[in-house]
Amino acid sequence: MGWTEHDYESIPGTYVFDGKTSHSSYALNKLFYSFNEEKSRREFAEDPAAYADKFGLPEDQKSALLAGDFLSLLRMGANIYYLAKLAIPSGTSVQDAGAGFHGITTDEFKALLLSNAEGFEEKLERAGGFWNG
């Protein structure tokens, strides 16, 4: 018995949320899902450790949660959309989180986004037919 291997596992810096991942982190993502309700967000803010225990998180996931270590949480199976429910209410944007995954500042991450999209208007002009308002 073992987990089936997949070709996407070799893509660097990428954590595909498949059955193996989801299975290892069900309680963690369930905790994040609870943050859809404001009273759960408040309860977590009041005593994060107790809230982690309430959901029965294993020690390593609990430590990463209390440390706000997004990359470790991701590696331990946090789903990015569920992780956003932890990050955004505490004032961490998706750009802040992206910067955290790279170990760079948010400004550096925003510059990376711009540079990845650099020259797109010239490409549209070459492709033609785009409305460039």
Added chain:
Amino acid sequence: MGKIIGGITTSHIPAVGNALADPEKRNDPYWKRFFDGYEPVKEWLADVKPDVAIVVYNDHGLNFFLDTIPTLAIGCADQYKNADEGWALPQLEVFPGDAQLSWHLVESLVNQEFDPTMCQEMLVDHGFVVPMQLMWGHLEGWPVRAIPLAINTVQHPLPTARRLYKLGKALRNAVESYPEDIKVVVLGTGGMSHQLQGERAGLINVDFDLACMDSVINDPEWLASKSITELIENAGTEGAEIIMWLAMRGALHSNVNVVQKHYHAPISNTGAGVLVLENA
């Protein structure tokens, strides 16, 4: 008889919802070009006046938790509400549904060997809400009845690109077999390239995005033949949402006219594209 009068594809980035809530953002240099790209879309909609919008989107952990993830789910209710997704989103005006058409779609899809989960209560998240706001949020009240059609793009394995293309074709059969004279627009939402997670976060692939837009217009087979792994490699983990554009394309004829084609990047972490297509 039901008729599909055209299709729209658009990104459904949550930051767009926030920007729409702030009137000053409309002409902000970061946002202006992006929002300008939707003006011709709104004009087209005002002209063709659809009765119903079928919105193909993915739920990001609002209505569906990981305990039960349907690959394909259809709202079969008279109305739909949005809700807080974790960051204190306001309650919007209720979205009117069309339960009779929903159940007709379900019956037709099942007969065409699709297996939708039938939802008589369904909260709709930003994947559905942001496109609705982009199309009709400037009007008083929603001028269309909406049918949410949720595709799993969160918990792998995801449905294949080709499956979504076939779903679009099945939707067309379903709408065209509806006895009532209604005009339907199909919205395929999500994408384009973005990866929110991991050390590869921040990926934006303009060349691939433009190739996808061209494929959706002229050669849907190209995108339909991509594996999910190929989509992740090129468009990022979250960029695999682009498969939902094929549901819109499948609902149209093989030849289409382009009403609007627009692209902007980056918006938040994402390459943002919008297309309006009509049957040729």
